[in-house]
């Protein structure tokens with residue numbers, strides 16, 4: 327099939343592209359790099375040997391989106407182009423609703439116009455709100471969302487459901503993700519958020535590298551075995567494989583709703599300890615107040631995915647924490663070098679290594695700025 331992946335250079339989108347290509351599909355990607363980097367396209371090519379057809383723009387640009395539909399004979403769309411930072415969504419509701427809802431509407435409009443009748447949508451377990459019972463099945467009632475990001479996901483699900491009702495030939499699949507972590511085993515693609523992360527695993531990694539001093543654990547007095555929040559962490563490669571099966575198996579018209587989770591919950595402390603044990607690094611933490619809007623426990627009942635898609639999550643917690651760390655080490659190895667380089671000579675040698683590796687030129691007078699920025703954790707734009 328020829329599949330459009332909207333948001334295909336993002337954390338989840340890039341893993342989906344790899345799995346689609348490896349399953350023999352053709353992939354067309356749209357992304358505006360608002361939360362990703364152009365190098366991801368090279369990494370996808372390195373892993374799969376295939377260069378995806380790529381368009382750089384935001385789907386809000388309807389004319390450009392239409393051109394993609396005109397230029398490509400698409401069979402299906404996987405829509406994972408959305409803003410996703412919960413805290414930011416509270417501060418910027420207009421931007422979040424505009425981006426997340428309008429892109430979905432434009433996508434649906436183009437699919438109608440060009441008769442592309444199959445879409446898989448990246449939804450989230452957040453649409454269940456504060457669960458009354460766990461594990462969560464797809465039949466559990468949808469709950470109150472507590473932030474514009476979550477509300478936009480629930481609204482997008484609703485929009486696509488109504489669109490399918492009006493066009494009964496369509497197949498609309500709503501995949502409700504639990505907590506994706508991990509990275510491709512090559513270490514070439516993974517999660518690399520810009521700025522200070524909100525989610526647990528990226529935060530743990532920044533503490534482990536020393537970029538951030540300490541992880542705050544949001545509450546240890548929940549009604550859970552060790553008092554910290556319990557979530558269903560799923561390896562991003564398992565999640566991506568779920569998309570390939572969904573696009574292949576949910577071809578019959580209708581609205582298909584499916585959880586993608588492992589069915590097993592781990593607490594924050596279990597994640598921290600697994601990360602330390604598997605990767606032999608220390609993660610400093612302190613217990614803080616509960617985070618507003620957080621819930622105690624959330625994990626999936628993945629029975630439907632198994633029955634309807636033949637999908638089960640295969641990777642273990644050890645795989646998840648190892649692959650997350652492996653990705654970051656490959657990406658950010660220069661942080662260690664910079665920290666360890668204490669003499670002028672070491673700094674110069676390390677600087678030369680960086681120049682060669684990333685094909686940049688650091689001028690003599692820029693060395694101090696370079697090292698100080700890396701040490702303060704603000705090295706993201708240096709290479």
Ligand code: UD1
Nearest residue numbers: 412450452524525526529542543544555556557594619620
């Ligand atoms: C969060 C979002 C959810 C979104 C999902 C996407 C909130 C309230 N929910 O889910 O809407 O779909 O991300 O991945 O933000 N934790 C800490 N310290 C930290 C970060 C997290 O203790 O610095 C804890 C949280 O309290 C929680 C667990 O780690 O118990 C997981 O948190 P997180 O990774 O943010 O995911 P969710 O809250 O499950």
